[in-house]
Amino acid sequence: MSPPSLDLSKTYTYSDMILSSRNTPRISLRRAASYKDNAPLSSTSSRFSFNHLIVSPPPSPGLPALVPRHGKPVPTHTPRRCLRGLIWLLGVLVILYYGVSRIQMDRPIRAVGWATNAGEEYEMVGESEVPDFPTPVVVTDKRGRAKWTVSIPPDHEFPLKPEQYVDMCSQNMEVAMHVADLHSHSHREHAAHYGYYHVDPNFMDVAEAEAHGLLPGPKSKTNMKEDELVGEMTGGQMIESDVCEKSMTFVLETADAGLGKTLMMLWMSYGLAQKEGREFFIDDSRWYACSLLHSSIANGRRAYGKFTNFFQPPPMPQCRPPPRHEMLPCPHSARHLVVSAATASHTFGGAFNEVYEDARKMEVYRQKPMFDFARTGYEKLFALADADSVYVNQRIEELHDRTKLLNSETANGMLVGVHIRHGDRHPYEFQYRDSYVPLDRYAARARSLLNDTLNQAGNGNNLAEIVIASDDPDVYESDEFSHAARAQEHIKLASKKHLDSETPNLGTRKFVDETVGWEGGFFAGMFWSLGKPSSVPATAVELKDTTLPPTEEAVRLRELLGRAYLMDLAVLGKSSDRIVCTVSSMGCKLLAVMMGWDEAVVKGSWVNIDGDFEWRGVSW
Known part of the structure; x- marks a missing residue:
């Protein structure tokens, strides 16, 4: 029995009657092509394609709605439409960026600020001219990018005061961080410290800033006296x-x-x-x-x-x-x-x-x-001036002659240099940090070096000599080193006891000034008081604004003291086969450098008796 057939003509007529009453245009219905009609004849046919994979079957046939839908249809957000909107947005942003950049390029180049010191904080202050004092400044290049440099007036005194150099380095760090924040448009955490050879891309050297007209140029240097x-x-x-x-x-x-x-x-x-x-x-x-x-x-x-x-x-x-x-x-x-x-x-x-x-x-x-x-x-x-250099060479030759054998010109003895620092420099070793290393430790170590070296040489006829240099005149008269030779005798320091023993008795003449000696070693306070006018009481309290300038006599005495120190170092460093000293003294470290790395460190000719500490360079 065959299935009942569908009379499409009757359906069309019924629908047309209802739609025509609402003035709706006529809709003709056609039989849709079957989805299977587009299928390939075989898997190896030349008509084979992948259309059947991407073409979805048509929706089921249906009749138009009898009642129209109210409201707007729900929009469909396709990926192509979203991509198109994103491209439009990017285009607008690019146009705005170039517009703002063009406006900034048209602005004149000027300094926009510098750092002022207010305690430990630094504030950026905007100005149109460079300051008349040394300070880092922030400038802008032709593209409006922030850079920083250092502005020192060309006619400013040189060198700057030490405190100005210290403040400048602190300010440079602050300004460098500030400019880095300007480039990142936000404040961010900076490294605690950069590498020694770190190059700040935002720093502009002074000569480069002048070449770009950001700092005063060569015209301002014509009257500068250097x-x-x-x-x-x-x-x-x-x-x-x-x-x-x-x-x-x-x-x-x-x-x-x-x-x-x-x-x-x-x-x-x-x-x-x-x-x-x-x-x-x-x-x-x-x-x-x-x-x-x-x-x-x-x-x-x-x-x-x-x-x-x-x-x-x-x-x-x-x-x-x-x-x-x-x-x-x-x-x-x-x-x-x-x-x-x-x-x-x-x-x-x-x-x-x-x-x-x-x-x-x-x-x-x-x-x-x-x-x-x-x-x-x-x-x-370290090439001493002519007069001192001549004396040092003669002194070294004299000390070497003392250790030469009488019947030989090549076999020499041994010189052991001893450097003793007292005064305001105390040892690193805990038990002596409030006083000084005892003199008998210096003497014992020096004798030990002499005995070890001479015994290893196997020649008892070798002569030995201990050469001593100290900032304390009493050391030369001590029992431990009274027999030792001075490093140099050209400029001697003397204590009051020694001066009194050599001063003739003048009776009760009251107008003679009291003898003042170099007591206990080198003290900073004693050094600064050398040559002061006698009219200033010794107990006077000196302030910054009332301190008297040093006299010519003070300068002369201080030059003598410096020359004596340098000649002591020169004789010990150039003549000694072994050196005994305390590493807490800077003179001891200098003597190691004068001996050389191989001699002082590798061979162990430089001997420290101040604990187990080692050589180290600058102590800041």
């Missing part, structure tokens, strides 16, 4: 030479009355400059005869005198030093650096140790790169 640097060429040769590409200038100025720390920093700075390919200069214009408290009224008088009063000039570079306002204490990536005792923590601080300490070695051998820096500086810079 003092001559040690190592600077003079005359026509200087005018014809070019400015050095990179340089380092060491400033001889320190609050420390002692000469040893300054000498070690000077040597290490020279070695570091050679390592970095920088030309080296020395400024001694502010080597004042006063401490930091006295620097404001020193009237140009110096602590130890000119550098050339003690040493011969250093090697002359074949170029000119840069203008003084281009010399910066930091960042270290600056083309022209200034190094002084005030900035030792920046130049020879933790970042310096991280780079140059040999992490593959143990103990003192980690310090060899720093030792080499100091050794390089010693070889080039």
Whole structure:
């Protein structure tokens, strides 16, 4: 029995009657093609395609709704429509960005701020002109990008005061972080410290900033008077030479009355400059005869005198030093650096140790790169002035003659140098940190070295000599070292007891001044009081504004003291086969450098009796 058939004509007529009453156009119904009609004839037919995989079957046939739907149809968000909207959005943003950038490029180039010190905080202050005092400044380039540099007025005094160098390095760090935040458009956490050779991409060197018109140019330098640097060429040769590409200038100025720390920093700075390919200069214009408290009224008088009063000039570079306002204490990536005792923590601080300490070695051998820096500086810079150099050479020859055999010109004995530091420098060793290492320990160690060496040589006829140098005159008269030879006798320090024994009895003449000796060793307070006018009471309290400038006599006495110290070091360092000293003294460390690494450390000729501490360079 066949299934009932569907009469489509009747259905069409019924629907047409209802739709026509609502003025709806006529809809013709056609038989839809079967989904199977598009199927391939076979799997290997040439008509085979993948259409059947992507073409979905048509919806089931149905009749139009009798009642129209109310409301708007739900939009369909296709991926193509979303992508089109995203492209339009990006296009609008790009147009806005270039529009804003163009507006910023049309603005004039000007300095936009500098840092002012207010305690420990720094505030950016917007101005249209560079300040008339040394400070880091923030500038903008032609594209509106923030950069920072350091502005020092070309006519400003050089060198700056030590506290100004310290503040400048602190301000540079703050400004560098501020500019980095400007580029990131937000405040972010910065590294505690960067590597020693970190280059800030936002820093602009002074010469580069001047070339771009961001700082005053060469016209402002025409009337600037610059003092001559040690190592600077003079005359026509200087005018014809070019400015050095990179340089380092060491400033001889320190609050420390002692000469040893300054000498070690000077040597290490020279070695570091050679390592970095920088030309080296020395400024001694502010080597004042006063401490930091006295620097404001020193009237140009110096602590130890000119550098050339003690040493011969250093090697002359074949170029000119840069203008003084281009010399910066930091960042270290600056083309022209200034190094002084005030900035030792920046130049020879933790970042310096991280780079140059040999992490593959143990103990003192980690310090060899720093030792080499100091050794390089010693070889080039420690050439005493003519008169002192002649005496030192004669003294060394005289001491060597004492240890020569009478019947032999080649077989020599042994010289053991002993360096004893008292005064305001105390040992590292705990039990002696409030006093000094006993003299019998020095003497016992010196005799032990003599006996060991002579016994190993197997020649009892060898002669031995102990040579001593100390800042305490009483050491020379002690039972332990009364038989020892002085390192040098050209300039002697004497205690009051020794002076009284040599002063004739003048009876009761009251107008004779009381004898004042060099008691107990080197003390900073005693050094600064040398040569003071007798009209100032000894108990007077000196303030910053009332401190009297040093007299010519004070400068002369301090120069003598410095020359005596240097000659002691020269004789001990160049003549001794062994040296006994305390590493807590900077002079002891200098003597190790003068002996050399192989002799002092590898062979053990440099002997420390102040605990188990080892050689170390600059202590900042």
